[in-house]
Amino acid sequence: MRREAVTVMCLAAVVTLAGCGGTTPGVPTESGANSPTTVSVPPAKTADPPLQFDTAAAVALPRTALRANLAGSAVSRFMTLRERTAYIAAPDKLSAVDVLTGKENWAVGIEGKPADPYAQSGPFVNPVGPRPPAVTDKLAAAAVATAEPGQGTTPGFTALTVVAVDATSGVKAWQAKVKVATDSYGGGGQGSITKVAAINDRAVVATYSDSDKAFTVALDAATGTTLWERRDYDAGSLNGNVLVGKDSNVAENKSMNQATAVDVVTGAQLWVGATRASQLTVVPSDPALVVVNRTDYGNLKPSLLFLDPASGAVKAELKGTGGFGSRAYGDCYYDQQSVLVCVNDGRVTGYNAKTAEQLWTLPDQAANRIAPSVVTVWHGVLYGKVNGKPIVLDANTGKDVSTTVEVAPVWVSRYAGIAVDNDGAPKAYPVK
Numbered sequence: 001m002r003r004e005a006v007t008v009m010c011l012a013a014v015v016t017l018a019g020c021g022g023t024t025p026g027v028p029t030e031s032g033a034n035s036p037t038t039v040s041v042p043p044a045k046t047a048d049p050p051l052q053f054d055t056a057a058a059v060a061l062p063r064t065a066l067r068a069n070l071a072g073s074a075v076s077r078f079m080t081l082r083e084r085t086a087y088i089a090a091p092d093k094l095s096a097v098d099v100l101t102g103k104e105n106w107a108v109g110i111e112g113k114p115a116d117p118y119a120q121s122g123p124f125v126n127p128v129g130p131r132p133p134a135v136t137d138k139l140a141a142a143a144v145a146t147a148e149p150g151q152g153t154t155p156g157f158t159a160l161t162v163v164a165v166d167a168t169s170g171v172k173a174w175q176a177k178v179k180v181a182t183d184s185y186g187g188g189g190q191g192s193i194t195k196v197a198a199i200n201d202r203a204v205v206a207t208y209s210d211s212d213k214a215f216t217v218a219l220d221a222a223t224g225t226t227l228w229e230r231r232d233y234d235a236g237s238l239n240g241n242v243l244v245g246k247d248s249n250v251a252e253n254k255s256m257n258q259a260t261a262v263d264v265v266t267g268a269q270l271w272v273g274a275t276r277a278s279q280l281t282v283v284p285s286d287p288a289l290v291v292v293n294r295t296d297y298g299n300l301k302p303s304l305l306f307l308d309p310a311s312g313a314v315k316a317e318l319k320g321t322g323g324f325g326s327r328a329y330g331d332c333y334y335d336q337q338s339v340l341v342c343v344n345d346g347r348v349t350g351y352n353a354k355t356a357e358q359l360w361t362l363p364d365q366a367a368n369r370i371a372p373s374v375v376t377v378w379h380g381v382l383y384g385k386v387n388g389k390p391i392v393l394d395a396n397t398g399k400d401v402s403t404t405v406e407v408a409p410v411w412v413s414r415y416a417g418i419a420v421d422n423d424g425a426p427k428a429y430p431v432k
Contacts, residue, residue, distance in 0.1 A: 044084065044100055045431045048414040049379040051392055053406045053429035059102045061418065061426040064090045066410070067129075068424035074410045079426070080132040080140075081411035081418060086428075087133045087167075089142035094133060094163055096140065096170060099416050099428035106170025108163065112146030112177065115158050115189030131195030134204070139221065140167040141196045143206040145189035146177065158189050160208040162196065162219060174224030178217045180208045197245070198238035203227060203264050205235050205243060216245060218267060228267030236282025237290060238264060239309035244290050246280045246326075247272070259292050261312060273312030274305050281326040285334045286353035289315060295328045302328035304342060306356040316356035321345045333377040339395040341377045348374060350382075350395055360398030375408040383408045383417070406432075 065079040065088050080087045085105065086097045091114035095107035133142040141164040150156035158180045164173040191210050198205040200221065207216045214234035218227040232249035247260035259274040259282060274280060274292045278300065283291040290307040302320035307313065320329040322345065330344035340353040348371040349361040362371040372384035372391055381401060382393040390408040392401040407429055409417030416428045 044415055046414040047431045049381045050412065050414065050417060050431040051381075051402050051405060052432040053409070053417045054432040055406045055429055057430050058421075059099060059416075059428040059430070061086060061097060061099060061102065061428055062088060062095075063425050064088055065418075065426045066420065068420045070424075072420050072422065072424060074420055074426075076127055076129055077132055077410070078130055079411065079418075080135050081413050081416075082135050082167075083413055084415040086411075086418070087135050087140045087142075089130045089133045089144065091130065091144055094140060094142045094165055096167075099418065100430055102428075106165075108165050108170060108172050110144060110146070110161060110163055111175055112148065112159065112161055115145040115147040115192070128191055128193050131193065134196035134199040135167055136199055136201075138167060138201070139173060139199065139204070140165050141199055141204050141206075143194040143196050143208070145180070145192050145194050145208060147189065148177070148179075158192075158208075160194060160206055160215065160217060162204060162206045162217075162224070164204060164221070164224060173222075176217075176219050176224040176226070178206075178215075178226065178229065180213075180215050197235035198243055198264065200238065200241075200264070205238070205264060207233075207235050207245075209234050214246065214248060218243075218264060227265060230262070230267060233260065237284050239287040239290055241265065242270060242290075242309045244282050244292075244307075244309070246282060250275075252276075253297070256297050259290065259307065259312065261290075261309070271312035273307050273314070279326045279328060283332045283334075283340075285332070285340050286338065288354040289356060291332065291340065293327045293329045293332070295323075295326075302330075304329045304332070304344075318342075318344075331374070333374060333382075335377040335379055335381075335395050337379055339377065339380065341374060341382055341395060343374055347371060348382075348384075348398075350398055359396060362398055364398075376410060376412060378412045383412065 066074045067076040069075050078089045086099050088095050093109045096105040130144045133140050143162045146159045146161040148159050159177040161177045163175045193209050196206050204219045216233045216235045217229045235245040241264050242261050243264040244261045248257050250256040257277045257280040260272050261270040274294045276297045277294045278297040279295040281293040285291040292305040295302045302323050304318040306316040332342040340351045350359040372386045374384045380395050382395045390405045392405050407419045409419050411418040416430050418428045421427045
């Protein structure tokens, strides 16, 4: 039967190739060679975390970084911010842009015809298409869907195409294509989501999912050769060498889902948990715990489970009041340090990401405090809005930190915050 349909909804966030051609300085050639030019680096102010942004010095970024709705919210995000560099995954290339200057540091083309670019076949902004690249000190990697043409009586097919690039120089390391499905018309990809779900020094794990299927492949981080494949599996988080994902290949009932852990290098199954779920999403968080947003198959009640990465045993469970889709409990945001902030039924709550201990919750009637809308959480602070005005909260205590912050950034680093302007385009605001 058909799996869960892609839900049209706003997607909040945090944590792509040869073929460009030419000899433009700083842009790789088809062979992947790169001859970066020397660029004068402007002095930059930093803060960790930043509490003020210079709106007068805003820098326009490529529109390919996101798609926004009419309300000015980022619905689809195709960018990862790391320090002062934005890594952007487009259907035909992976690029790196200096957010303080707007200059493109490098761009590497993706070989192959995009299968329905951004998976957007209509006028509506949907939370589908390629997910932001995964970036380490060594590699930037992105996954897209490509339409591989047929030959004679051999039909074409949709491929999950993964590209890995040296994160600093832009030199292409490798590109891999793995067949997802056959299609007599040469490839579909409509409504699909592609992402690099996990990356370390040994493996790059990529996934393709749509309303009917989910597919995961692990590739050697050095060469791009296939380590293992698994169908009906959507990888979600990496906890050490334990990869955890949504598994829809459940013998008891094909309508059920569960969390299944495998060894990231070998693909060997380690444990199953969060069983008998009708919907399930693995939430990226601290490696100390596996976080699963789960809806019970029997009573349809949502919950947030904190699992032991070694065994899958439940360490804590938070029960929700209702909701729909694979994230029925609500959205959760990891601050990349120690706090997980979750939104459930109008409440915003902070948890210790290593222990699942509740730290605070809003609204708080006794203290006469309301809950903010959450935009992102980073390095101990929550960036959000109250009555449409930006605000910063302490992610560890829930206390107000700043009510005069200039913007509520969708992405943030110690160099800048990136938000959506009135025209629905991304702009970087340097730290002030």
